[in-house]
Amino acid sequence: MVDLVVALGNILDRLPVQVLVGAACLYLVLGISVGSSSGVISANVVVVPFAPANIVMTALSVSSGVTTGAQLQFNATLNNTGYMAGTNVIVHVNINGPVPFNAVYSAGSLSPNQGEFVTLQISGATSATGTYTLNSFATYVSNSVTYNSNTKSASYTVASPGPGPSPSPGGGGGGPPPIKAVPGVTIGSIPILTSTVAGQGLTSQISIRNNQSVPELINFTIGQDFSDLLTLSTNSIYLQPGQTGLITATFKTLPTTQPGTYVIPLNITVNDPVTQTEYLTFTVYSNMKNGLQIVGQTFLTNSLSTLSGVITIQNSGAGVVRNGTLTTMLPSTYAKSASQISAFGLPNNVTLGPNGYVINWQVSKLQPGQIVYAYYTVLNQTGVEYLSYPQNIFSAPSQATPLSIIKVVDISSPSLISNSSGYVNVSVFYTGTSTQQISFYLAGSPQSNVANPVQTVNASPNQLLKKQFYVSVGNYTGTMLFYLYITSSTANLTESVPVIISPRQTASTTASQQPVQANLQKATLALEAIAVLTIVLIVLLSILKLRRRRPKYNAERTRNLVRLRKRITGESVE
Amino acid sequence: MSKPYIIRISSQKGGVGKTTVATNLAAAIRDMGYKVLLVDFDFTNPSVGFHMGLEDANSGVRAVLTKKTTIGHAAAVHEPTGLHILPGEVRGIVRQPKAAEINAFLSNAKKTNYNFILIDTAPGYDPDIMLTRFDEDIIVATPDVPACVSACRLSNKYDKAHLKHSLIVNKVRNARYELSYNEILDMYGGEISGLLYEDDAVPASIAAHIPTYVFRPRTRFSRAVGELSRRYASRAGAEYKTEGVYVRKGLFGWLRSFFYTRNEK
Numbered sequence: 001m002v003d004l005v006v007a008l009g010n011i012l013d014r015l016p017v018q019v020l021v022g023a024a025c026l027y028l029v030l031g032i033s034v035g036s037s038s039g040v041i042s043a044n045v046v047v048v049p050f051a052p053a054n055i056v057m058t059a060l061s062v063s064s065g066v067t068t069g070a071q072l073q074f075n076a077t078l079n080n081t082g083y084m085a086g087t088n089v090i091v092h093v094n095i096n097g098p099v100p101f102n103a104v105y106s107a108g109s110l111s112p113n114q115g116e117f118v119t120l121q122i123s124g125a126t127s128a129t130g131t132y133t134l135n136s137f138a139t140y141v142s143n144s145v146t147y148n149s150n151t152k153s154a155s156y157t158v159a160s161p162g163p164g165p166s167p168s169p170g171g172g173g174g175g176p177p178p179i180k181a182v183p184g185v186t187i188g189s190i191p192i193l194t195s196t197v198a199g200q201g202l203t204s205q206i207s208i209r210n211n212q213s214v215p216e217l218i219n220f221t222i223g224q225d226f227s228d229l230l231t232l233s234t235n236s237i238y239l240q241p242g243q244t245g246l247i248t249a250t251f252k253t254l255p256t257t258q259p260g261t262y263v264i265p266l267n268i269t270v271n272d273p274v275t276q277t278e279y280l281t282f283t284v285y286s287n288m289k290n291g292l293q294i295v296g297q298t299f300l301t302n303s304l305s306t307l308s309g310v311i312t313i314q315n316s317g318a319g320v321v322r323n324g325t326l327t328t329m330l331p332s333t334y335a336k337s338a339s340q341i342s343a344f345g346l347p348n349n350v351t352l353g354p355n356g357y358v359i360n361w362q363v364s365k366l367q368p369g370q371i372v373y374a375y376y377t378v379l380n381q382t383g384v385e386y387l388s389y390p391q392n393i394f395s396a397p398s399q400a401t402p403l404s405i406i407k408v409v410d411i412s413s414p415s416l417i418s419n420s421s422g423y424v425n426v427s428v429f430y431t432g433t434s435t436q437q438i439s440f441y442l443a444g445s446p447q448s449n450v451a452n453p454v455q456t457v458n459a460s461p462n463q464l465l466k467k468q469f470y471v472s473v474g475n476y477t478g479t480m481l482f483y484l485y486i487t488s489s490t491a492n493l494t495e496s497v498p499v500i501i502s503p504r505q506t507a508s509t510t511a512s513q514q515p516v517q518a519n520l521q522k523a524t525l526a527l528e529a530i531a532v533l534t535i536v537l538i539v540l541l542s543i544l545k546l547r548r549r550r551p552k553y554n555a556e557r558t559r560n561l562v563r564l565r566k567r568i569t570g571e572s573v574e
Numbered sequence: 575m576s577k578p579y580i581i582r583i584s585s586q587k588g589g590v591g592k593t594t595v596a597t598n599l600a601a602a603i604r605d606m607g608y609k610v611l612l613v614d615f616d617f618t619n620p621s622v623g624f625h626m627g628l629e630d631a632n633s634g635v636r637a638v639l640t641k642k643t644t645i646g647h648a649a650a651v652h653e654p655t656g657l658h659i660l661p662g663e664v665r666g667i668v669r670q671p672k673a674a675e676i677n678a679f680l681s682n683a684k685k686t687n688y689n690f691i692l693i694d695t696a697p698g699y700d701p702d703i704m705l706t707r708f709d710e711d712i713i714v715a716t717p718d719v720p721a722c723v724s725a726c727r728l729s730n731k732y733d734k735a736h737l738k739h740s741l742i743v744n745k746v747r748n749a750r751y752e753l754s755y756n757e758i759l760d761m762y763g764g765e766i767s768g769l770l771y772e773d774d775a776v777p778a779s780i781a782a783h784i785p786t787y788v789f790r791p792r793t794r795f796s797r798a799v800g801e802l803s804r805r806y807a808s809r810a811g812a813e814y815k816t817e818g819v820y821v822r823k824g825l826f827g828w829l830r831s832f833f834y835t836r837n838e839k
């Protein structure tokens with residue numbers, strides 16, 4: 001240990017003064033202990049960074065004039081004014097507005113005095129019109145301590161998409177430079193990679209700038225086979241020198257449109273007969289109501305040539321989604337090879353296809369309302385400046401297993417009052433072809449209790465299954481929602497069971513009514529008793545009357561009558 | 575039964591209900607399946623025809639007595655009951671038949687194929703006439719002293735003639751002013767076959783020209799008549815073993831005896 005101290009002293013002696021001053025700022029000696037062990041003096045030195053990296057968000061801006069459903073472009077500038085490098089810098093985005101939205105993104109590492117320009121493409125933050133406020137700040141963790149940067153705010157307004165010219169939601173608004181250099185003309189927003197669900201449509205805009213010194217007429221024609229899929233706001237545009245014009249490309253589909261990717265040729269004719277053919281890639285999703293939905297898609301690029309993307313997938317349907325597949329298509333200009341792309345969060349594989357890199361995500365099972373995230377990063381990305389945004393296709397996602405073998409015939413829920421109990425009766429018809437075990441599970445809220453929540457039965461084909469659940473509710477008023485899960489090896493079913501719970505009479509009301517009821521009962525009993533006694537009395541009096549009015553044996557009269565008879569018959573009368 | 579069993583319904587006192595007893599007993603015995611002839615021997619005020627709705631009968635008992643026709647031809651059939659009836663003559667005051675005529679009538683009646691012949695007599699009818707021609711006499715009285723004394727007088731007469739007779743007390747109201755059953759029994763000294771209670775159904779049935787036993791079979795009166803008819807019918811076939819007055823058994827019998835006690839002394 002003595003040798004270590006000596007060595008440390010030698011190092012300090014060789015360091016310049018300013019470095020030592022800086023080091024004094026960087027490190028804080030928390031404690032030095034000197035002890036004796038076997039005659040050797042030793043010291044333990046514990047140091048922690050005193051002045052870590054200082055991440056400052058110096059600028060924040062969002063794209064203006066966005067329309068509903070469009071992506072929101074988010075630009076932020078991060079600077080590290082500290083003495084240490086900030087690693088794993090996370091950018092937090094909190095959006096308040098008609099539809100709140102929160103997200104975090106990785107910004108990589110920032111060296112001291114290094115600045116970084118962060119660009120995010122956020123989808124899912126423009127789902128409703130209105131004014132939004134975006135607050136953003138960055139964090140990084142050092143030695144289990146989280147350091148926050150300052151918070152920057154910006155606001156933006158989301159409007160309904162109109163037919164007139166407006167900045168392109170995705171790649172417009174001063175975004176990507178042209179890919180193809182048609183002589184004398186700059187064409188923006190090309191290539192267009194867009195997608196929609198069969199039966200719906202969307203618009204995109206193409207900007208054209210006349211770079212020549214003379215006016216120019218630019219003509220557009222669409223391949224004949226695709227005229228039903230794509231229409232343009234105009235087939236020709238006349239531009240003055242230096243003028244920029246916009247044409248709107250409308251993609252439209254029918255519900256019966258075959259899902260898939262359509263590459264639509266767009267012929268642009270400038271200085272006739274000079275013609276350049278561009279290709280618009282239009283992907284039509286399956287319109288299966290599988291419930292899978294992308295509720296958020298963000299991208300982050302930084303000056304470190306790293307691109308990060310997060311796809312938020314939610315099952316917005318009512319049924320469980322199984323074996324769904326999400327395909328994310330990245331332009332081939334993003335990376336030099338597939339090995340530069342790493343994806344995680346969901347089972348996936350990355351391949352290079354004719355239209356770019358393809359990430360196939362496997363969504364094995366997603367409960368209703370459940371959210372999963374798919375992450376990918378592109379190292380040493382090369383085509384960020386051409387970033388439109390990656391396309392995501394839910395290819396043939398499967399709906400939950402058909403539930404036809406379990407049919408709910410009836411669910412009767414009781415009407416309860418608070419702090420009471422009742423029965424939930426369930427009748428289910430099993431139409432399977434073989435005997436199968438079916439489980440019933442009734443789940444309620446914390447204010448409720450189901451005495452027998454799980455019930456299992458071996459169901460025979462075409463058997464009507466009746467189950468009863470004893471439900472108790474606590475001090476709760478209103479409609480309480482219970483969930484009934486019916487599961488079998490081949491089918492699952494979820495039903496919500498609302499139970500109406502009425503308030504119990506208050507104690508004061510009960511207390512005031514109790515004497516009244518008691519008095520009423522007493523009065524009723526008294527009246528009944530009086531009525532019964534009266535009837536009995538009448539009956540007794542009638543009996544007595546009947547008995548009194550009957551003929552009565554009169555012995556004296558009888559003797560006289562007998563004497564009379566004897567006189568008639570001539571017998572001796574005594 | 576080889577020959578008709580002739581029952582005379584008699585009373586020295588009027589208004590005791592002889593015709594009512596006669597018509598209802600005849601109807602009840604007929605209801606048992608016997609052939610019954612009902613004869614009205616009240617030549618002064620015949621009323622069987624009025625009871626049975628046969629006022630306009632072409633012939634009656636007088637035609638038979640005067641041998642203008644036979645019993646078989648003169649008997650009118652009462653449709654509701656199936657009774658054969660020889661009603662009295664309605665016109666004016668007719669002469670009383672001679673004893674020889676009655677004797678001949680009864681001789682001829684004995685030759686008919688009727689099972690029962692019930693003869694309704696006039697009040698005060700001479701009991702000495704052809705006493706031996708009858709098989710039995712039913713004395714009808716009401717629960718009052720005059721009627722019972724009259725019944726005693728008649729009973730004494732029949733006892734001397736050795737004619738079987740019994741008493742039916744009619745129009746019993748169970749009123750305090752009436753003679754009780756035991757008083758009547760002590761006074762009469764003979765057999766009391768039964769009591770027939772006053773019933774509103776009786777005048778109603780007379781107005782309907784149908785015996786009460788058929789008109790209102792479930793009344794107390796009709797049930798008593800039915801019991802009496804069975805008793806007299808059995809007398810015709812074999813020696814009837816009397817069981818005294820019909821007494822209902824069971825709870826209702828006890829209640830009845832409680833309210834209408836007849837055996838108390």
